[in-house]
Amino acid sequence: MLHPLLQRLRSSTLTPLRDIHWTPELFGILLVYFVQGALGLARLATSFYLKDSLGLSPSQVAALMGVAMSPWILKPLYGLLSDTVPVAGYRRRPYLLLSGLLGCVAWLGMALWAPTAGLATLWMVLGSLAVAVGDVIVDSLVVERVHGHDWAGTGTLQSLTWGATALGSLLTAYLGGALLAHYSPQVVFGLTAFLPLFIALAAWVIVDQPVALSQGWDPLQQQVRQVWRALRQPSILLPVLFVFVWQATPSADVALFYFVTNDLGFGPEFLGQVRLATSMASLLGVGIFQVYLRRIPLRPLFGWMTVLSAGLGLTSLILVYHLNRDWGIDDHWFSLGDSLVLTVAGQIAFMPVLVLAARLCPPGIEATLFALLMSAFNLAGFLSQELGSLLMHGLGVTETDFSRLGLLLILTNLSTLLPLPFLGWLPEGAVRLSGAEHYSEAEAQASLEAFLRDVRAEETEAALAIEGVALVETDSD
Numbered sequence: 001m002l003h004p005l006l007q008r009l010r011s012s013t014l015t016p017l018r019d020i021h022w023t024p025e026l027f028g029i030l031l032v033y034f035v036q037g038a039l040g041l042a043r044l045a046t047s048f049y050l051k052d053s054l055g056l057s058p059s060q061v062a063a064l065m066g067v068a069m070s071p072w073i074l075k076p077l078y079g080l081l082s083d084t085v086p087v088a089g090y091r092r093r094p095y096l097l098l099s100g101l102l103g104c105v106a107w108l109g110m111a112l113w114a115p116t117a118g119l120a121t122l123w124m125v126l127g128s129l130a131v132a133v134g135d136v137i138v139d140s141l142v143v144e145r146v147h148g149h150d151w152a153g154t155g156t157l158q159s160l161t162w163g164a165t166a167l168g169s170l171l172t173a174y175l176g177g178a179l180l181a182h183y184s185p186q187v188v189f190g191l192t193a194f195l196p197l198f199i200a201l202a203a204w205v206i207v208d209q210p211v212a213l214s215q216g217w218d219p220l221q222q223q224v225r226q227v228w229r230a231l232r233q234p235s236i237l238l239p240v241l242f243v244f245v246w247q248a249t250p251s252a253d254v255a256l257f258y259f260v261t262n263d264l265g266f267g268p269e270f271l272g273q274v275r276l277a278t279s280m281a282s283l284l285g286v287g288i289f290q291v292y293l294r295r296i297p298l299r300p301l302f303g304w305m306t307v308l309s310a311g312l313g314l315t316s317l318i319l320v321y322h323l324n325r326d327w328g329i330d331d332h333w334f335s336l337g338d339s340l341v342l343t344v345a346g347q348i349a350f351m352p353v354l355v356l357a358a359r360l361c362p363p364g365i366e367a368t369l370f371a372l373l374m375s376a377f378n379l380a381g382f383l384s385q386e387l388g389s390l391l392m393h394g395l396g397v398t399e400t401d402f403s404r405l406g407l408l409l410i411l412t413n414l415s416t417l418l419p420l421p422f423l424g425w426l427p428e429g430a431v432r433l434s435g436a437e438h439y440s441e442a443e444a445q446a447s448l449e450a451f452l453r454d455v456r457a458e459e460t461e462a463a464l465a466i467e468g469v470a471l472v473e474t475d476s477d
Contacts, residue, residue, distance in 0.1 A: 025141075028205035030164040032096070032138045035198050036131060037168025040275065041176045042107065044268055045188035046124070047257055048180060049110075051399070054117050059393040062254040064121055066385030071129035072378030078136040079372070080224070089210040096137045096203035103130035103196030111189035132378075134199050139374070141206065162351065163286050170279035177272015230369055238425035240376045245422060246306070247380030249415040250387035252408050255397050256316065263402055264319075264331050274336055278343040285347025293348060298426045305349040306420060312342050313413035320406050388412065 050061050078095070087094035106127035114120040142161055179188050230236055260266040293301060315338050318324050324334040391411065395404040 023207075024205040025207045028202040029138050029141050030161065031202045032134055032199050033161050033164040034168035035195050035202075036135065037165035037170075037279075038172045038195050039103075039131065039192060040169045040279075041172040041179075041195070042110075042185075042188050042192040044176045044271055044275065045180050045185035045192075046110075048261075048268060049114075049185040050117075050120065051258065051261070053185065054120065056117060057398055058255045058258045059389045059397070060117075062251070062385050062389035062392060064117065064124075065254065066382045066389065067121055068124035068128050069378060069382055069385070071125060071132045073375055073382060075132055075136050075375045075378060076227075076372040078133045079140065079369075080227075082137060082140065086211050090208045091211060092137050092141065093203045093206050093208040095133055096206060097200050099130050099134035099137065100196045100198070100200030100203065102133070103127055103199065104193050106130055107189050107193035107196070111186045111193060130196060135374075163283060166279055166282040166286060166347075170276065170283065173275035173277075173279045174272045177268045177270070177275065180268035180272070227369055227372065231372070235427065236373070239427065240373055242302075242419060242422050242425040243373075243376045244380045245419040246302075246416075247377050248383045248387070249418060250391050250412050251384045252388055252391075252405075252412040254385075254388065255392050255402075255405055255408055258399050259320065259402050259405055260335060262399055264335075266332070266335070270332060274339050277336055278339050281340045281343040282347045285344040286351065288344065289348050289351040294351075297428060299423045299428065302349065302426060303420060303423050305345060306416060309342070309345050309349065310413050310416045312338075312345055313416070314409065315341075316409050317406055320402070320409065 047061070050056050050064065056064065082091050082095050106123050106129075109123040109126070110120065114123055138161075176188060179191070231240075260271075319331065319334055319338065322331075324331065391408055395408050397405055397408055
């Protein structure tokens, strides 16, 4: 299977990449995505620091992780500020520079002064804020570039950016565990602090045309009205609601981390090897989507991937109840294989949402609207962690008692099937033209064109109002 995949990947991915205009700015954008993946260097160190150094329980760590990702919920605010409040006359570069510097400070704080759960949470929130701001900026730059591309071309660019993130994760995955096996988590945090500085450097190659400084709240109010008008479109609102339900189901990841470290005795170096393998699997998932799945309609793709992921997630029960030992399979090998399959499935399921979100963003409010669409993931992720924490606490899953971990896994995996009745909220997806190579996203494109007409009407109205022409609203808001 691998050889045909590589051949088709060359023809359907490498060939379209030749049509992309490679510039220093694009390399800067990819560098930011790369750093976002490379920040995973401290992921294991953070988990072990909260578990061992601070002595927190699984439910406490899950709740804290939810709080740490709360800045991602406010991504629309960062996009709104970037679109409407230029700094020194620029909308993108200063915010990207701030992101890099703030990230460096946050990881230095974790390295030098985090003796309590409260301070560790503070530094983690600041680090999350730094990454979220940088993510908003580069997302908006990517969205600006996808205008004018067809559906498949958008998928190519999105695959490229997420491939850069996966590559960053790949190169630092094993290193994080290997360092942790010989050094304290604080040393790993100190090394991680250097990575955000590359984001600050990337800011200088971003093409950012100077704009007039914002005067008053009028531009901000106009931006909010445009975004509100966008959200009223069913073609945007319903997919966002589906994504929210899809991601908000409770998670048992933290409980599994405690189980494999405290019960099975997995060390940081092996977990680093697992992260290395799953990073490679993530790249494989991007490749499979790009070659085989990027033209498949969203509804069946999401439906089958949801069912498949739920079934695969239940395979962790084999490890929890040690059935693999009865089959002569070592815990390490089974855990590794299970993680690889789940990672590929998860990456494949995530890619079409990015493509859909990028295609629904009109010019002028790219950062704001794209960030708002992605915030559905982040708010749902926050709820997923908190609901998982409540389930762990309610079932009595602790750092030493895993007797009900199996029940926790059953509940969390079956809950992922809850969004299936709402598949109709997604666009019908790509429609294959008989005998043709390309697909047409007819429903989404029609909705997008109608939305753009509304935005143009809104912009015309605002321009006339500035000139002092009184207009009568024909529709009620």
